Amino acid sequence: MNLNESSCHGVVVITGAGQGIGRGLALAFAESGATAVGLADLNLDKVRAVAKDIEALGVKALPMQADVSVEADCARLMQSVKDAFGRIDVAVCNAGIMQIKPMMDLTGADWDRMMGVNVKGCFLTLQAAVRVMKQQAPVAPGRPRGKVITMASIAGRYGAGPIADVILHYRASKAAVINMTQGAAIALAPDVTVNAICPGLVDTDMWKQMDRDWAALQGLPTGEVWKQRTASVPMGRPQHPKDVANVALFLSSPAADYMTGQSLNIDGGLVLN
Numbered sequence: 631m632n633l634n635e636s637s638c639h640g641v642v643v644i645t646g647a648g649q650g651i652g653r654g655l656a657l658a659f660a661e662s663g664a665t666a667v668g669l670a671d672l673n674l675d676k677v678r679a680v681a682k683d684i685e686a687l688g689v690k691a692l693p694m695q696a697d698v699s700v701e702a703d704c705a706r707l708m709q710s711v712k713d714a715f716g717r718i719d720v721a722v723c724n725a726g727i728m729q730i731k732p733m734m735d736l737t738g739a740d741w742d743r744m745m746g747v748n749v750k751g752c753f754l755t756l757q758a759a760v761r762v763m764k765q766q767a768p769v770a771p772g773r774p775r776g777k778v779i780t781m782a783s784i785a786g787r788y789g790a791g792p793i794a795d796v797i798l799h800y801r802a803s804k805a806a807v808i809n810m811t812q813g814a815a816i817a818l819a820p821d822v823t824v825n826a827i828c829p830g831l832v833d834t835d836m837w838k839q840m841d842r843d844w845a846a847l848q849g850l851p852t853g854e855v856w857k858q859r860t861a862s863v864p865m866g867r868p869q870h871p872k873d874v875a876n877v878a879l880f881l882s883s884p885a886a887d888y889m890t891g892q893s894l895n896i897d898g899g900l901v902l903n
């Protein structure tokens with residue numbers, strides 16, 4: 631593979647871009663040749679701050695408040711990015727939520743909220759982005775018109791067992807994202823590729839919340855769950871947003887133009903399949 635092929639990503643849109651993996655993705659795309667980055671999050675102040683970091687790199691940015699579980703927000707987001715930058719080459723459906731709660735305590739409302747953001751939100755973002763992508767010519771002959779990357783998780787894989795009891799609905803939501811990615815890939819080929827990334831234990835606020843809530847359930851000190859879980863990573867360290875971003879850069883590059891419907895684990899070797 632010519633690694634230079636991974637240095638041209640056109641216009642990129644990322645949801646959940648205010649912090650954590652989404653922020654890491656945004657900076658990595660800006661550092662790797664993106665011409666413009668659309669940044670969406672519930673928290674407008676946070677995406678405005680990320681936009682400033684991106685503009686400091688000489689790349690255009692459009693920060694927007696959007697709730698991915700609201701259809702009109704997804705449509706407005708994608709139309710605004712198209713109006714500002716002319717097209718959408720890559721859409722990363724990254725926004726997601728987590729909740730630690732034992733299975734028998736879960737309520738219907740917990741279930742609906744999890745599925746509303748992680749599954750419906752991912753779908754609505756994907757669909758709104760593809761509506762724009764389908765109207766545009768490929769950046770070069772023979773290339774897809776656009777690329778979608780969904781953010782699943784190793785939690786959606788068989789084998790991610792130790793945390794099953796306390797995040798059952800999260801696991802189900804990420805398994806749904808993997809399955810939806812496959813269906814969308816078939817529905818949209820050859821115009822748009824759709825692939826999922828399955829991160830492992832990424833050092834973000836989401837895991838800080840998990841550690842705190844899970845440790846409280848078990849009567850452990852804060853930090854202990856994270857310490858125990860990351861001790862079992864074969865690659866010997868926790869994951870950083872940059873590790874996830876590297877896979878996103880590959881998937882959005884010409885080097886991955888023939889890849890669609892796949893779900894790639896990037897987890898330091900925790901789950902093998």
Ligand SMILES: NC(=O)c1ccc[n+]([C@@H]2O[C@H](COP(=O)([O-])OP(=O)(O)OC[C@H]3O[C@@H](n4cnc5c(N)ncnc54)[C@H](O)[C@@H]3O)[C@@H](O)[C@H]2O)c1
Pocket residue numbers: 645646647648649650651652670671672673676696697698699724725726727747751781782783784828829830831832833834835836837
């Ligand atoms: N951190 C991990 O270890 C890990 C592992 C596997 C998968 N993931 C997935 O990666 C993605 C990002 O995770 P993270 O660790 O960066 O989480 P995070 O909680 O640190 O950041 C998530 C961001 O998404 C935003 N968001 C939440 N709900 C939203 C909504 N309805 N609309 C728009 N934005 C919304 C939040 O405001 C926040 O800025 C999620 O889909 C998560 O499930 C994370």
